[in-house]
Amino acid sequence: xxxxxxxxxxxxxxxxxxxxxxxxxxxxxxxxxxxxxxxxxxxxxxxxxxxxxxxxxxxxxxxxxxxxxxxxxxxxxxxxxxxxxxxxxxxxxxxxxxxxxxxxxxxxxxxxxxxxxxxxxxxxxxxxxxxxxxxxxxxxxxxxxxxxxxxxxxxxxxxxxxxxxxxxxx
Numbered sequence: 001x002x003x004x005x006x007x008x009x010x011x012x013x014x015x016x017x018x019x020x021x022x023x024x025x026x027x028x029x030x031x032x033x034x035x036x037x038x039x040x041x042x043x044x045x046x047x048x049x050x051x052x053x054x055x056x057x058x059x060x061x062x063x064x065x066x067x068x069x070x071x072x073x074x075x076x077x078x079x080x081x082x083x084x085x086x087x088x089x090x091x092x093x094x095x096x097x098x099x100x101x102x103x104x105x106x107x108x109x110x111x112x113x114x115x116x117x118x119x120x121x122x123x124x125x126x127x128x129x130x131x132x133x134x135x136x137x138x139x140x141x142x143x144x145x146x147x148x149x150x151x152x153x154x155x156x157x158x159x160x161x162x163x164x165x166x167x168x169x170x
Contacts, residue, residue, distance in 0.1 A: 012044065018054055025058040032085075034063040042070035056082040063087065065135075069107045071115040076122050078132075086131035088162075089116055093137075094145040094152070102137075113152075120156040132159045 010040070024030035033055065035041045041064055045051040054077060055062055063086040071089075079087070091112075092102045099109040106112065116134070123130050136142070136149045147164065153159040 012048075013071055022056060025060050025111075029045045030058070030060060031126070032099075033058060034062050036065050040066050040070070042066055042072075042075055045075070046070045052078060059083065061085045063131075065090065066111050067092075067103060067106065068119075069103075071119055073118055073122075076119040079119075080127045084127070084130055086112070086133065087119070088133040088135050090135045090137070091149060093142040094148040095142070098141060103141075108161055115157065120159065124157060132156070133162055134159055135162045138163045138165045 008078045061083045068089045096109045136154050150161050153161045
């Protein structure tokens, strides 16, 4: 949904690919797995189910890149009970008016920030070893809120901020 306007077709992993990953994990050929930005794990889990269960069932350390729109309390707790090593949350901007123009179809920024705060609070209490990164796309129109992103990371505690200077999706 988030990048639908830039793609004419979409594909997702099927049972064959999951079986290959499961076999590789079982054989010891796969030692770590990470999702990426081209398909948010929680968005897929929300729409089709079982993605989070399939990844945690691999019983491997893993990392996630997410826009945090679908990072519910239940998913946060499941993640923190798993072998999650790191989570990178893409914020894009902290301007509530510009956020829906950059992240089309997203929940309001305040809700996304609540999701992030809830996750980090749980992480701080349950799994302080999990790395949390807030990534921020550096554009002329977002630079004036970069200080707010850094302040947010400081408020949350033990979070990093990464500024990406170039993202090409079209």
